[in-house]
Amino acid sequence: MRHGGIEMLANALELINIRRAKQQDLTGIVDIWLAGVLSGFGISPPPTENALRFFAEKLDLQTEIFGIWVAVREDNIVGWQGLYPCRNNPIEALTVAESSTYVSPTTRAKGVGRTLLLFAQEHAMRVQLRELRGNIATTNTASLRLVDSLGWSKVGTLPRARNDSLEFFFYAYAVPSDRKCHSRFEPIGTTVDRAQPRQRAGSSQLS
């Protein structure tokens, strides 16, 4: 049996619930993001108010396709998964998403990140996204192992911009159109609440 994966989740995780994030989750989401900035980007976190403003807006702009989901264990947010719009033309705007996975430092390496990304891949298939994308620092071993094991492709290395201290790989995941998705089933030990976000005027809905 390979190390990690679904079997590990069944053994290592207590029950976690994955649900849509709400504005009340803002502080939990930002705390986890701030704690992951160094490993994700190799820089010190920006001022907390900036992060709060940024994620509050993301929470407000959720649609059926795009948004943030939190992994909750015993009423505590232990990680979150974002899927954000990243293309600006009518063909790709609703079919390509940028993926972002963050797990609280005290909960890492217990399968929560894998469960969240599996959830995102399943969601992507359900809402007919065609592709997920992500930039991952070449030093971010946990993140690289995660995407490498879940069917993502390394497309290339991004050119370093300005004062970047880290180099980044560009990764993409082609969402299967049928039930062959890696994330076809939910890991044992996970419950998923598929409650939809409220509809905003002018927001995009596929189904």
Ligand SMILES: CC(C)(COP(=O)(O)OP(=O)(O)OC[C@H]1O[C@@H](n2cnc3c(N)ncnc32)[C@H](O)[C@@H]1OP(=O)(O)O)[C@@H](O)C(=O)NCCC(=O)NCCS
């Ligand atoms: C990257 C991250 C989301 C992974 O979540 P996690 O819950 O810790 O990871 P999992 O337990 O699901 O394990 C996923 C894989 O990473 C490996 N892994 C986990 N922690 C690791 C570590 N510290 N060093 C090396 N590998 C590690 C696991 O062994 C597993 O790989 P395997 O299946 O080949 O065994 C999490 O570490 C995190 O939040 N990091 C900081 C934020 C960040 O960098 N996010 C990504 C931005 S692109």
